[in-house]
Amino acid sequence: xxxxxxxxxxxxxxxxxxxxxxxxxxxxxxxxxxxxxxxxxxxxxxxxxxxxxxxxxxxxxxxxxxxxxxxxxxxxxxxxxxxxxxxxxxxxxxxxxxxxxxxxxxxxxxxxxxxxxxxxxxxxxxxxxxxxxxxxxxxxxxxxxxxxxxxxxxxxxxxxxxxxxxxxxxxxxxxxxxxxxxxxxxxxxxxxxxxxxxxxxxxxxxxxxxxxxxxxxxxxxxxxxxxxxxxxxxxxxxxxxxxxxxxxxxxxxxxxxxxxxxxx
Amino acid sequence: xxxxxxxxxxxxxxxxxxxxxxxxxxxxxxxxxxxxxxxxxxxxxxxxxxxxxxxxxxxxxxxxxxxxxxxxxxxxxxxxxxxxxxxxxxxxxxxxxxxxxxxxxxxxxxxxxxxxxxxxxxxxxxxxxxxxxxxxxxxxxxxxxxxxxxxxxxxxxxxxxxxxxxxxxxxxxxxxxxxxxxxxxxxxxxxxxxxxxxxxxxxxxxxxxxxxxxxxxxxxxxxxxxxxxxxxxxxxxxxxxxxxxxxxxxxxxxxxxxxxxxxxxxxxxxxxxxxxxxxxxxxxxxxxx
Numbered sequence: 001x002x003x004x005x006x007x008x009x010x011x012x013x014x015x016x017x018x019x020x021x022x023x024x025x026x027x028x029x030x031x032x033x034x035x036x037x038x039x040x041x042x043x044x045x046x047x048x049x050x051x052x053x054x055x056x057x058x059x060x061x062x063x064x065x066x067x068x069x070x071x072x073x074x075x076x077x078x079x080x081x082x083x084x085x086x087x088x089x090x091x092x093x094x095x096x097x098x099x100x101x102x103x104x105x106x107x108x109x110x111x112x113x114x115x116x117x118x119x120x121x122x123x124x125x126x127x128x129x130x131x132x133x134x135x136x137x138x139x140x141x142x143x144x145x146x147x148x149x150x151x152x153x154x155x156x157x158x159x160x161x162x163x164x165x166x167x168x169x170x171x172x173x174x175x176x177x178x179x180x181x182x183x184x185x186x187x188x189x190x191x192x193x194x195x196x197x198x199x200x201x202x203x204x205x206x207x208x209x210x211x212x213x214x215x216x217x218x219x220x221x222x223x224x225x226x227x228x229x230x231x232x233x234x235x236x237x238x239x240x241x242x243x244x245x246x247x248x249x250x251x252x253x254x255x256x257x258x259x260x261x262x263x264x
Numbered sequence: 265x266x267x268x269x270x271x272x273x274x275x276x277x278x279x280x281x282x283x284x285x286x287x288x289x290x291x292x293x294x295x296x297x298x299x300x301x302x303x304x305x306x307x308x309x310x311x312x313x314x315x316x317x318x319x320x321x322x323x324x325x326x327x328x329x330x331x332x333x334x335x336x337x338x339x340x341x342x343x344x345x346x347x348x349x350x351x352x353x354x355x356x357x358x359x360x361x362x363x364x365x366x367x368x369x370x371x372x373x374x375x376x377x378x379x380x381x382x383x384x385x386x387x388x389x390x391x392x393x394x395x396x397x398x399x400x401x402x403x404x405x406x407x408x409x410x411x412x413x414x415x416x417x418x419x420x421x422x423x424x425x426x427x428x429x430x431x432x433x434x435x436x437x438x439x440x441x442x443x444x445x446x447x448x449x450x451x452x453x454x455x456x457x458x459x460x461x462x463x464x465x466x467x468x469x470x471x472x473x474x475x476x477x478x479x480x481x482x483x484x485x486x487x488x489x490x491x492x493x494x495x496x497x498x499x500x501x502x503x504x505x506x507x508x509x510x511x512x513x514x515x516x517x518x519x520x521x522x523x524x525x526x527x528x529x530x531x532x533x534x535x536x537x538x539x540x541x542x543x544x545x546x547x548x549x550x551x552x553x
Contacts, residue, residue, distance in 0.1 A: 050442065051441075052438065052441065052442070071441075071446075072441040072442060073441055073444050073445065073446045076441070076442055076443060076444035077444050081442070082442045084438060084439060084442060088436050088438060088439035088442075089436070089439070090428075090431070090432045090435050090436050090439065090440075091435060091436070092431065092435060093428060093431060093432065093435075097428050100425060100428070101425070101428055101429060101432050101440075101443055101445070102443050104425075104429060104443050104444050104445055105443070105444035107425065149443065150442075150443075152443075153443065153444065
């Protein structure tokens with residue numbers, strides 16, 4: 001069993017229960033996106049998966065191994081990388097040092113240079129800024145650094161918390177394109193939490209819609225974009241924003257979605 | 265003029281000891297916001313243990329080489345027993361906990377060594393008179409060893425992967441855990457470093473400043489004040505702050521009244537708290553350690 005499996009996951013902050021039984025599965029070479037409004041538990045879901053928050057109940061399996069009671073450090077060692085909300089780069093350390101710390105769990109395996117070369121090839125912009133302090137980078141560059149740092153651990157599963165937050169559309173496209181490359185070239189399992197629904201729909205193979213701690217709809221992006229209920233509630237009710245979800249998507253489902261849009 | 269030079273030189277020696285102790289405070293505080301009030305006791309313990317070892321016939325150098333790892337071990341055990349098990353550590357909790365540890369250590373030292381102050385024999389060398397100021401060879405040892413140890417610690421923080429991991433824990437603890445750096449490991453290493461610098465300060469200073477069960481109280485206070493100059497998060501400023509404090513104390517003692525020597529540290533602490541609690545000599549940036 002590879003990839004990430006989550007079953008009946010519940011989580012709480014003290015007495016406030018935030019997740020009420022989440023099931024999801026991410027296979028190697030697959031991108032699963034979780035969308036939903038602010039405060040529905042998307043970040044909590046990722047924190048429970050990566051060990052920052054201990055789940056109250058339920059199972060989390062990473063490559064077939066139960067990790068729901070492991071610490072964040074252990075889970076990182078087992079091959080799950082978490083690119084956190086707000087990037088959380090190490091600001092006073094250089095880009096290069098951020099990368100070498102990303103390789104902390106794999107520092108003794110002798111493949112550091114290969115991975116560094118590969119990470120910098122994915123994000124050439126970082127190579128130009130290799131000796132600058134991470135705190136001096138722009139938001140987009142910090143996001144790239146956070147992703148590159150996560151990749152330095154050679155993870156099999158990567159979870160990302162709103163990588164597009166606050167970035168210019170062109171940068172969002174770059175980040176999303178990199179995720180697709182990681183999926184296709186390295187067979188990474190990617191769990192992506194996004195508020196940028198357009199970006200999420202463009203890249204994901206499967207989408208979960210969350211509301212108040214539960215999954216209220218799921219399916220392929222095409223299926224969900226067709227679901228009038230989901231579209232009205234979570235993808236923005238007005239025609240301009242929901243139109244923009246499907247506009248850049250050249251997939252065969254686009255016309256159908258457009259039709260349903262027009263029929264309203 | 266030679267008075268001034270004399271005071272500056274004595275202050276430099278004394279200040280480099282404060283600087284070492286200040287590094288101990290910063291090492292521990294920067295990782296997990298723990299104020300370790302037992303820091304000063306490490307120096308007293310190291311000095312007294314070395315004195316006993318020498319009295320038992322152990323050569324001076326060997327005694328020092330034995331005492332430093334002993335104190336590092338004591339510091340790590342304190343961390344394992346008193347700090348690590350605490351679920352929700354806050355600076356206030358750490359102050360109360362380490363105050364207890366400090367009191368217990370002082371009581372133990374009083375029981376073992378009694379109330380009188382004693383000194384290690386001075387390190388080899390001859391005292392000199394240079395440009396009209398008397399230079400005790402022990403002071404040269406103090407400055408040399410303190411600066412060497414401080415520079416090695418600061419270098420390790422800035423250039424080794426482990427040091428960078430410690431800084432990462434200090435700056436961004438959540439991200440540090442996500443890349444697999446254990447904050448528990450980092451805290452333990454920080455206490456090890458605190459033990460190292462405290463022990464070295466205690467041993468090199470013992471021949472002229474003496475060691476006693478309550479030596480750590482004043483020394484700890486001065487090291488803490490020096491550390492606050494860098495907001496308790498900058499090793500470099502802590503070392504520098506220690507030296508400045510040592511020099512200030514000697515100038516005040518020499519030109520005003522030696523009775524005011526110990527008031528200097530309190531005055532500096534008040535100034536820091538009133539003017540810039542984030543660190544008198546630290547730019548208001550995100551930079552730590």
